[in-house]
Amino acid sequence: MSIGRKIILYTLLTIAGIIMFFPVVYAFMISFMQGGEVLQGKLWPDSFSFENYINAFEKVPLLKYLLNSIIVSTVITAGQLILCSLAAFAFVFTQFKGKNLLFMLFISTMMIPWEATMVPNFQTIQSLGWLNSFYGLTIPFFAMAFGTFLLRQQFKTIPIELYEASQVSGISRFKFFLTVVLPLSKTSLITLGIYCFLTAWNMYLWPLLVTNDEKVRTVQIGLKQMQTQEIASEWGVVMAGVMLVILPTLLLIFLGQKRLQEGLTKGAIK
Amino acid sequence: MNIPNVEKQSMKLQTKGHKRHRRRFSFLEGWLYLLPSLFLFTAFLFYPMVRTVYLSLFYTDTQGKPMAFAGMENFTALLSSSSFLLSVKSTFLFVLYTVPVGVLLALGLALLANQKLAGIGFFRTIFSSTMGMSVAASSVIWMFIYNPSIGFANRLLTWFGLPEMQFLLDPSTALIAVAVATIWMNTGFTFLILLGGLQNIDSQLYESAKIAGVSTIYSLRKITLPMLSPTLFFVITVSMINSFQTFGQIDILTKGGPIDSTNVIVYSIYKDAFINYNIGSASAQAVILFLCVFLVTIIQFKLGERKVHYQ
Numbered sequence: 252m253s254i255g256r257k258i259i260l261y262t263l264l265t266i267a268g269i270i271m272f273f274p275v276v277y278a279f280m281i282s283f284m285q286g287g288e289v290l291q292g293k294l295w296p297d298s299f300s301f302e303n304y305i306n307a308f309e310k311v312p313l314l315k316y317l318l319n320s321i322i323v324s325t326v327i328t329a330g331q332l333i334l335c336s337l338a339a340f341a342f343v344f345t346q347f348k349g350k351n352l353l354f355m356l357f358i359s360t361m362m363i364p365w366e367a368t369m370v371p372n373f374q375t376i377q378s379l380g381w382l383n384s385f386y387g388l389t390i391p392f393f394a395m396a397f398g399t400f401l402l403r404q405q406f407k408t409i410p411i412e413l414y415e416a417s418q419v420s421g422i423s424r425f426k427f428f429l430t431v432v433l434p435l436s437k438t439s440l441i442t443l444g445i446y447c448f449l450t451a452w453n454m455y456l457w458p459l460l461v462t463n464d465e466k467v468r469t470v471q472i473g474l475k476q477m478q479t480q481e482i483a484s485e486w487g488v489v490m491a492g493v494m495l496v497i498l499p500t501l502l503l504i505f506l507g508q509k510r511l512q513e514g515l516t517k518g519a520i521k
Numbered sequence: 522m523n524i525p526n527v528e529k530q531s532m533k534l535q536t537k538g539h540k541r542h543r544r545r546f547s548f549l550e551g552w553l554y555l556l557p558s559l560f561l562f563t564a565f566l567f568y569p570m571v572r573t574v575y576l577s578l579f580y581t582d583t584q585g586k587p588m589a590f591a592g593m594e595n596f597t598a599l600l601s602s603s604s605f606l607l608s609v610k611s612t613f614l615f616v617l618y619t620v621p622v623g624v625l626l627a628l629g630l631a632l633l634a635n636q637k638l639a640g641i642g643f644f645r646t647i648f649s650s651t652m653g654m655s656v657a658a659s660s661v662i663w664m665f666i667y668n669p670s671i672g673f674a675n676r677l678l679t680w681f682g683l684p685e686m687q688f689l690l691d692p693s694t695a696l697i698a699v700a701v702a703t704i705w706m707n708t709g710f711t712f713l714i715l716l717g718g719l720q721n722i723d724s725q726l727y728e729s730a731k732i733a734g735v736s737t738i739y740s741l742r743k744i745t746l747p748m749l750s751p752t753l754f755f756v757i758t759v760s761m762i763n764s765f766q767t768f769g770q771i772d773i774l775t776k777g778g779p780i781d782s783t784n785v786i787v788y789s790i791y792k793d794a795f796i797n798y799n800i801g802s803a804s805a806q807a808v809i810l811f812l813c814v815f816l817v818t819i820i821q822f823k824l825g826e827r828k829v830h831y832q
Contacts, residue, residue, distance in 0.1 A: 252637075260636055267630055268647045271708065275650065277673060278662045292671050334558045341554035348548060353555060360562055363570050364814045366766050366787045367807040370576070370794045371569035374585055394561035424550065453655035455769040456787075460795065471657040475773060478661050486665055493658045504653035508646045508713070516717025516752065 282490035289486045303491040310488060312465050313495065316473035320452060323388050323469055327451040328444050330393035339402035340428050344414060360396045373460055387461045398443050405439035406432060442514030445507045452500050470496050576804035585800035595805035607781055608789045611696055615785055616764040618700035624757055627711035635719045652709030656769030663702035664774055692782040695775050699783055703770055711756050718752025758821040762814050786810050
């Protein structure tokens with residue numbers, strides 16, 4: 252590659268990078284500003300003190316919300332990984348009547364927008380007494396067609412000879428699943444896990460509907476609450492909240508970007 | 522979960538060695554692995570979808586209990602309601618504003634980030650970073666950016682010598698302002714998928730093109746875009762569906778206003794169901810949303826089979 256071409260590419264990459272990342276850096280800077288500095292419209296804080304962060308924890312029970320979000324996201328991720336891998340295993344390694352029909356059924360779930368079902372779902376959760384509970388926040392999301400397809404692609408790459416050998420040596424199918432299929436698919440499981448966690452952590456509408464007190468409320472709703480309470484007066488504190496909310500997921504992206512990109516394309520296209 | 526039981530049973534059946542038993546068991550076993558997913562899909566997706574259609578045909582009380590059969594009344598009422606028609610218009614405009622620009626932007630970034638350069642991993646991470654940003658957090662940041670007196674957007678306008686604007690308070694700009702924020706939020710995911718698609722293209726194709734002395738633009742048009750078409754198609758469909766389902770940024774940035782100009786369909790369903798307690802009307806809107814998404818998916822399947830070049 253010629254030097255000129257390299258310079259052009261790096262320039263374009265840098266400009267694009269600055270524009271894309273600007274809102275995050277901007278929020279980061281404001282999270283250290285005092286009220287007066289924010290009103291003056293500064294871009295750089297006078298000093299980097301953690302006062303706003305301490306305030307954020309005092310204004311709303313942010314620690315509780317963060318903890319709730321960690322519980323909800325972890326449980327959803329675990330549930331999705333278990334159900335998706337079981338379903339994918341059935342699609343690849345078992346033969347039974349109606350398998351194609353069931354596969355079509357899984358595909359058809361992707362045509363139903365979740366929002367179109369939210370009213371009856373809310374009623375179901377209400378009648379089960381699951382409002383303001385971790386059950387209501389997590390269980391409805393355990394089944395996932397996309398994750399099943401992604402793992403199915405991975406399971407298909409496992410040589411059939413391995414399966415036949417396990418059959419000959421009399422290992423049950425479930426044991427084959429646990430001791431051969433899952434360990435061989437570690438990478439895909441981790442990729443899917445990262446994706447599930449990100450999606451669960453960022454959920455907004457459902458937690459808004461089914462939580463109305465602090466007990467199980469997630470941090471996304473906490474952020475909305477903060478923003479409505481604090482509007483205009485203390486943007487620094489609100490932005491400190493924003494930074495705390497995005498920190499875990501940004502870290503996940505920084506660590507797992509390459510893996511996500513390879514894994515998601517596999518499930519999406521082939 | 523009763524899987525361990527299954528295992529025991531399976532051993533027993535195998536030692537018995539009855540072929541028919543084994544086959545019947547194998548039949549059951551496949552269903553057993555699928556049972557948890559099937560149960561949840563039925564309880565939280567298929568049943569509520571059917572229920573939504575059912576409720577859309579009734580007048581309901583504030584609890585959402587069907588009171589009297591309404592036939593198509595809920596639908597005809599919607600189609601003659603100017604606020605619903607405005608909501609449909611806003612939704613389609615929103616799709617139009619976000620999808621083409623969003624996909625093109627992400628494609629440009631992906632092409633840039635697909636170059637073999639030192640430190641490219643850093644740029645890839647930056648470009649995909651918005652995937653880790655929640656709708657709530659992103660919306661709060663953009664709310665500040667759009668703040669008329671202290672936000673960055675107006676300072677940028679002033680800097681260029683342009684008049685200041687009331688981005689989220691002016692009915693003629695609010696939807697576009699939300700769309701810009703949304704494009705930014707979605708870029709990370711779209712970029713990541715497109716970059717993955719680009720990297721799956723066989724590099725030998727480019728090498729042969731190079732030997733043949735083909736220009737960059739030509740190989741972009743004749744190799745990259747055709748080979749990327751399945752990914753591109755997938756990304757366009759997902760972006761459209763996502764766009765139809767927009768909620769969080771509306772709830773935080775505009776609450777559907779000003780003068781209903783950003784009252785997109787999911788927000789309208791939410792308001793009717795959980796604020797106005799008009800479940801029948803909300804259900805009818807949900808059915809219309811379902812039909813839109815269903816149509817997009819079907820078109821994708823049909824067109825995808827024919828037009829798209831698969832590897």
